[in-house]
Amino acid sequence: MGLLPVLAFIVLMFRPKSKIISSALPPGPALCxxxxGNLPEMMLNKPAFRWIHLMMKEMGTDIAGIRLGGVLVVPITCPKIAREVLKKQDANFASRPLTFASSTFSGGYKNAVLSPYGDQWRKMRRVLTSEIICPSRHRWLHDQRAQEADNLTSYVYTLATAPSSAVDVRHVARHYCGNVIRRLVFGRRYFGEPQPDGGPGVMEVEHMDAVFTSLGILYAFCVSDYLPWLRGLDLDGHENIVKKANVTVNRLHDMVIDERWRQWKSGHRGELEDFLDVLITLKDAEGSPLLTIEEVKAQSQDIIFAAVDNPSNAVEWALAEMTNMPEVMRKAVEEIDRVVGRERLVQESDIPHLRYVKACLRETFRLHPVAPFNVPHVALADTNVAGYRVPKGSHVILSRMGLGRNPAIWDEPLRFKPERHINMEANNDVALTENDLRFISFSTGRRGCVAASLGTSMCxxxxxxxxQGFTWSNPAGVAAIDLSESEHDLFLAKPLVLHAKPRLVGHLYASSQS
Structure with a gap:
């Protein structure tokens, strides 16, 4: 009998190690x-992201488990738990949900950002990292970005010197981002006729409206995504919105891509000028085209979707906050005058030296993220997170607003304080990225943003x-900018409209116009 404990000990010591999965799911609503699951509560408490955050606050938890149909959705508001997901267990959370919107916008999962984990994702991710968003390509297209910065300066000058001098900052910011990314992808700012004042035409406005509609509804807690047998009934109108936005984007993109494809295949084009040329001309190991035209279209849309909302939202919110805080505005402008001067315009080469300007943007990413949650991550296998069981197939969503406004991490979390991001050692850079996930500017991990350098440049x-170019102030009769969030998203409730006055010598605006 004395040998049995010894044998049992030997068996336990040398048996294959298996991961022990906790039996407890993350805390969630009492009634399921x-x-x-909790779909009825979600439908009665729209928008869903505000219901989720209020519920977590009332439960006093940084991780929750909400059953939506057959899916466990796991929101996270704690940086430590977020790092456990995207750093320690990154490989297990490398997939994406299969939704009506993500399938539609990705052309049936042919791109990199929205595709589930697998060979197609690996292929398109490799294309992005090695051929599109790499340092050599970033340098290659520097001049195109610089031209769009000049176009921005000229366009705002035109608006600022008009009789009203009122500038819709949201309009300007979104269309600058649209101009930049269309120039990089398609080699052109306009789908239609150029505008004399440098502003967007009808087709460009249509393009940005459809892109922002698409981004706003991409992972919008649609009922049929959790109960697939309801798909086609379109109970909440989600599918119709997705289809209409996608038709608009595809119509505008395809008129460029189809023509460019014909030019390369017929031998009438022989020089690489933009990302579209790169995608079309890629070859595999046997010298055959690497991508189909459907993959080129899906990846082009992927790049455009990823580039426009984050920079434009950050700059609009930053100007709104700083207009109400003249001292912060003064410090940022003084830094630009000190680093750049007033005899030339800000260039990308100045970015490393604009520490306070970048601190203002970091603080905006923290306090005013572009979306409530990061793009969902899907668990590839059962696992433990923060001591709780997270089953295979669960959707883990990191809360951008919960991380950035977490009072356990940030002092006075609802106050705009750029100084909190300044390291007093003068040689230390201030990066817009945030590797410790105390907030999310550009997402991280193997499914994270690969274009942080481009995003930083654009921002x-x-x-x-x-x-640098303009002095900003409230419109007549407005004592302070209303910083209320929209009820349905995290944008300013009303587009930011400010009075702008040119502050540089006139020839700089004239040179940018030329």
Whole structure:
């Protein structure tokens, strides 16, 4: 009998190690309905993201488990838990949900950002990292970005010197981002006729409206995504919105891509000028085209979707906050005058030296994220997170607003304080990225943003040119800017409209116009 404990000990010591999965799911609503889970509560408490955050606050938890149909949705508001997901267990959370919107916008999962984990994702991710968003390509298209910064300066000058001198900052910011990314992808700012004042035409406005509609509804807690047998009934109108936006985007993109495809295949084009040329001309190991035209279209849309909302939202919110805080505005403008001067315009080469300007943008990403949650991550296998069981197939969503406004991490979390991001050692850079996930500017991990350098350039150039070129103030009769969030998203409730006055010598605006 004395040998049995010894044998049992030997077996336990040398048996294959298996991961022990906790039996407890993350805390969630007390009531969970059969089959539909908490979908009734979600539908009665729109928008869903505000219901989720209020529920977590009332429960006093940084991780929750909400059953929506057959899916466990796991929102997270704690940086430590977020790092456990995207750093320690990144490989297990490398997939994406299969939704009506993501399938539609990705052309049936042919791109990199929205595709579930698998060979297609690996292929398109490799294309992005090695051929599109790499340092050599970033340098290659520098001049195109610089031209769009000049176009921005010229366009705002035209608006600022008009009789009203009122500038819709949201309009300017979104269309600057649209101009930049259309120039990089398609080699052109306009789908239609150029505008004399440098502003967007009808087709460009249509393009940005459809892109922002698409982004706003991409992972919008649609009922049929959790109960697929309801798909086609379109109970909440989600599917119709998705289809209409996608038709608009595809119509505008396809008129460029189809013609360019014909040019390359017929031998009438022989020089690479933009990302579209790169995608079309890629070859595999046997010298055959690497991508089909459907993959080129899906990846082009992927790049455009990823580039426009984050920089434009950050700059609009930053100017709104700083207009109400003249001392912060003064410090940012003084830094630009010190680093750049007033005899030339801000350039990308100045970005490393604009530490306070970048601190203002970091603080905006923290306090005013572009979306409530990061793009969902799907668990590839059962696992434990923060001591709780997270089953295979669960959707883990990191809360951008919960991380950035977490009072356990940030002092006075609802106050705009750029100084919190300044390291007093003068040689230390201030990066817009945030590797510790105390907030999310550009997402991280193997499914994270691969274009942080492009995003940084777009953010700082947009913000820097607006601060350097113009003095901003409230419109007549407005004592302070209303910083209320929209009820349905995290944008300003009303587009930011400010009075702008040119502050540089006239020939700089004239040179940018030329």
């Amino acid at each position: 309905w059969p089959l539909v 700082v150039m947009l913000f820097g040119r607006l601060l």
